[in-house]
Amino acid sequence: MAQVNPLYEHQRPRASARPAKAISVLLVDDHVLFRQALRHLLEAEPDIRVIGEAGDGRSAQQLAERFHPDVILMDISMPGVDGVTATRDLKAGIPNTKIIILTMFAEDGHVIRAIRAGADAYLLKNSESSKVIDAIRAVARGESVIEPQLATKLLNEFRRISEFREEETVAGLTEREIQLLRLVASGMSNKEIAAELSLAESTVKNRLSLLFEKLDVKDRTQAAIYALSHGLITRKD
Known part of the structure; x- marks a missing residue:
């Protein structure tokens, strides 16, 4: 009710x-x-x-x-x-x-x-x-x-699904974009990424928006799935 x-x-x-x-x-x-x-x-x-x-x-x-x-x-x-x-x-x-x-x-x-x-x-x-x-x-x-433990399950499931798909590449991404994607996939916040790359937090936010648009993903979770399925990060058992 x-x-x-x-x-x-x-x-x-x-x-x-x-x-x-x-x-x-x-x-x-x-x-x-x-x-x-x-x-x-x-x-x-x-x-x-x-x-x-x-x-x-x-x-x-x-x-x-x-x-x-x-x-x-x-x-x-x-x-x-x-x-x-x-x-x-x-x-x-x-x-x-x-x-x-x-x-x-x-x-x-x-x-x-x-x-x-x-x-x-x-x-x-x-x-x-x-x-x-x-x-x-x-x-x-x-x-x-x-939840972190649920994120692991989610990433593992999408990794399993991705094994049945045709191999894709990360062509078109710059080294800087790949680095940014890896930091996002590691669970870092915008503030932490900014400190890691010596950038302003607003700059990180803008670059992430452009990166997400380029990858056709809507959020950090999907970006992490993309990174994992394309071999940019490895699964931690």
Whole structure:
């Protein structure tokens, strides 16, 4: 069942202590106690505003279409419409809304399905609370987030798939672009890459945008997959 934060349903009569551009978040999980705990956690953050809750994918779609939240925290296993299906449908209709899968499932199949559906992040429910909060802020900035152990599974799966494809080359990439791609694939942030290459962080951001466009990838995860499948990095067992 969908629940709406009454403070979002109507304009607040008095000035709020929260920033004018607080990140609006929709919680989607069929466990009420978990949603309540998550709401309590997030509402302690001044730059995050919980605008509603839903206990299934269908209710999540209805609330998201009504309020267009910045970020949705989405469970996978729910009655009726599951989280992966809801993610796919929401991304088709409201592509600017970022979706974080927050689930107990760490199996490869669930991760792959969620990423293919358009999820911007994939976290486990046993993650530290600070990671969830950081992930909300990261996806709101347009970044992608995935648990390190899940990233390994994801990369291994795409590497397995790539073995059945025709061999491709990295023709057209400069040595500098290959170096940048390797640093991205290693998990470095823009700030860390800037320090490594002695560049301004804004320069790194611009170069990554051009590189991603050149490779026809949309984010760091896909760039890492590209680097691995083309032999620019090796898998660590």
